[in-house]
Amino acid sequence: MSGPILDVENLSVAFRGKTVVEGVSFQVHRGRTLALVGESGSGKSVTALSCLRLLGPGGSNPGGRITLDGTDVLTAEGEALRRLRGGVAGMVFQEPMTSLNPLHTVGRQVAEAVTLHRPLSGTALDQRVIELLTRAGFPKAADRLGAFPHQLSGGQRQRVMIAAALANDPALLIADEPTTALDVTIQAQILELLRDLKQRLSMALLLITHDLQIVRRHADDVVVMRHGRAVEAGPVAEVFDNPRHDYTKMLLATEPRGRPAPVQPAAPEILRGDGIKVHFPIKRGVLRRTVATVKAVDGVSVSIREGETLGLVGESGSGKTTLGLAMLRLETSEGPIRFEGKEIQGLDRAALRPLRRRMQIVFQDPYGSLSPRMTVGEIVGEGLRVHETLSAADQAARVAEALREVNLDPSMIERYPHEFSGGQRQRIAIARALVLKPRLVVLDEPTSALDVSVQAQVVELLRDLQARHRLAYLFISHDLRVVRALAHRIVVLKDGRVVEEGEAEAVVAAPREAYTRALMAAAFDLSAAGGEGHVRT
Incomplete structure (x- = not known):
């Protein structure tokens, strides 16, 4: 050569x-x-x-x-x-x-x-x-x-x-x-x-x-x-x-291992959506006429209990992130949504604001969701300034605690997002969501930018936080190895519809639908994706 x-x-x-x-x-x-x-x-x-x-x-x-x-x-x-x-x-x-x-x-x-x-x-x-x-x-x-x-x-x-x-x-x-x-x-x-x-x-x-x-x-x-x-x-x-x-x-x-703690039999329901629909019109021409409709989410029903993780999986464009945003009322949708037993679909911004501290989200793109003009301390503490009245010392202590929980040095609080690697920025985004100690967290690909050792640490962290604070997670991911280690139940989406759902182990070990089998084969059986390997437990 x-x-x-x-x-x-x-x-x-x-x-x-x-x-x-x-x-x-x-x-x-x-x-x-x-x-x-x-x-x-x-x-x-x-x-x-x-x-x-x-x-x-x-x-x-x-x-x-x-x-x-x-x-x-x-x-x-x-x-x-x-x-x-x-x-x-x-x-x-x-x-x-x-x-x-x-x-x-x-x-x-x-x-x-x-x-x-x-x-x-x-x-x-x-x-x-x-x-x-x-x-x-x-x-x-x-x-x-x-x-x-x-x-x-x-x-x-x-x-x-x-x-x-x-x-x-x-x-x-x-x-x-x-x-x-x-x-x-x-x-x-x-x-x-x-x-x-x-x-x-x-x-x-x-x-x-x-x-x-x-x-x-x-x-x-x-x-x-x-x-x-x-x-x-x-x-x-x-x-x-x-x-x-x-x-x-x-x-x-190193790889994500283990299973989440069992959900308590009497655990209350934190979030429920019934027949959720999110449709986007396609407009063309000078007059911007509607020529078609994209059914991003088309009649999906989900529920999550206290201390439970619902894994949402499917190919890109299947509607996973859109559904997560809709459940938090961050995307316009149809269908009833109940949070902590209260109907929130018809609430305006003012009525929703007191609930926001108890429902948080970690976005897929950590760099795009972090202000480049704010320090890490300001980013993580922003929610505290909005929802709580704390002294400067107490706020700094809470921010430092959140950073330590995601394995970041609190001495970094004066640095800006561009000074961190992609994985470090994702951990900052997780700390920002956790600092308010919410009841529900929507996690949109929270480990996608992390290396394998930090993935395992974050999975352990999320499981520990869930066990201590009885958090409910809606976990959106394409990494089925991470989903398997964190989720109690899995919902599989394709073209905005549910094709399969059930207990996580059952869906991974014995998927019923051909689409789910293809996903699991690509994730766990590497020979199906052009290489060699086997399912690892």
């Missing part, structure tokens, strides 16, 4: 004088996949961004040497640097909602990625955009070119990012958590797509992920990072089967 498409030698990066990546070296060859793995804050994303000189103003110029397609990245300027970005290497960022322009349609944004390097226009450009979106698994691409990012599910937004990154058939694709927001079946499709492109185009892939199962079956080589250093590297089979470093052994042994 010829020389590497990407050669990183002794890379070091510092923020405000503090070194966050030190002495990292690796090579990525055409036709091979190198995975960077490690816990949140280990320097994986910073390393990847450095390869295209995409670090923000807070990062110093990287030290060492980075060679991409024979060009020195750290000294390249002007046209040479533009050729590398998008032409030679495409990048899929970790958070699609903050990476996509909220004011431009998805069709325009993918088209822009194409036209920066290719002179296409008109019908040819539209066809190329549709081809790219379809290749990335975006459903009904021709009909959704005019959609805006906020009108898409998290998984659909991620697929738009992948389509844009592949716009010019790059020689190297840098994928920073490319399947974080995707359900298990679409994860398998996207990863198989990347594998096919890698083989067909001799494309190199630099994959940043916290999912070790993805690394095991899709990567050729792996670099394990901790505290900004590469602690172990080599072929995946060699590193995973015979890890030398204690940290690598810990990562491989």
Whole structure:
């Protein structure tokens, strides 16, 4: 094989004088996949961004040497640097909602990625955009070119990012958590797509992920990072089967395990929705006439008792998040909703406000839901300022307690969201929800941005909080391994309707419907998703 498409030698990066990546070296060859793995804050994303000189103003110029397609990245300027970005290497960022322009349609944004390097226009450009979106698994691409990012599910937004990154058939694709927001079946499709492109185009892939199962079956080589250093590297089979470093052994042994505490037989019902419907009109033309209706949620009934976790699973776009928002009256819906025995569907904002402290939500995108102009202390304490009258000292104590519960150092309260990794930002969002000690928490993909060791910690934390405070959880996730460890019951959604529901163990071990079996196979039986593996208990 010829020389590497990407050669990183002794890379070091510092923020405000503090070194966050030190002495990292690796090579990525055409036709091979190198995975960077490690816990949140280990320097994986910073390393990847450095390869295209995409670090923000807070990062110093990287030290060492980075060679991409024979060009020195750290000294390249002007046209040479533009050729590398998008032409030679495409990048899929970790958070699609903050990476996509909220004011431009998805069709325009993918088209822009194409036209920066290719002179296409008109019908040819539209066809190329549709081809790219379809290749990335975006459903009904021709009909959704005019959609805006906020009108898409998290998984659909991620697929738009992948389509844009592949716009010019790059020689190297840098994928920073490319399947974080995707359900298990679409994860398998996207990863198989990347594998096919890698083989067909001799494309190199630099994959940043916290999912070790993805690394095991899709990567050729792996670099394990901790505290900004590469602690172990080599072929995946060699590193995973015979890890030398204690940290690598810990990562491989860690995954969400156990089961939640049983629900008390006499536990009261906290939340109930009967026949919930959320329909969105599709309007077109100058007069914006309604031409069709999207039935995001179509007659779904759910209930959650005190101390119980209801797992809501299904593919991206199945209506999971929309249902969760509707149950909190954050989305307009039809059908009765009762919270703590009180009908809340017809209440106005003023009447709902006293109830808000007892019903909280952790959103899917932690960066988009955290104000970039507020410190962590201000973000976590905002609910206390709204709903409670506390002294400054008492408020600071409550904020510090919430941060400790999610394994964050209270000394970080003066820092801003952009100074944290994706996993750390998710923990901040969880702390903000828990600080008011609510009765109900809607958890929308709360572990999607977390590495495996922190996933296990968060699951244990949520179970502990539930047992101590008898919290009710509506847990929305595409990660069925996490759902299995946390949920008492599971509801499976498809196209806005319930296709199966029941006790968590029964649904996982013996699903009745073909759709549910496909989900479980992709999550637990890796051979069904193109790799090897088995259900682990």
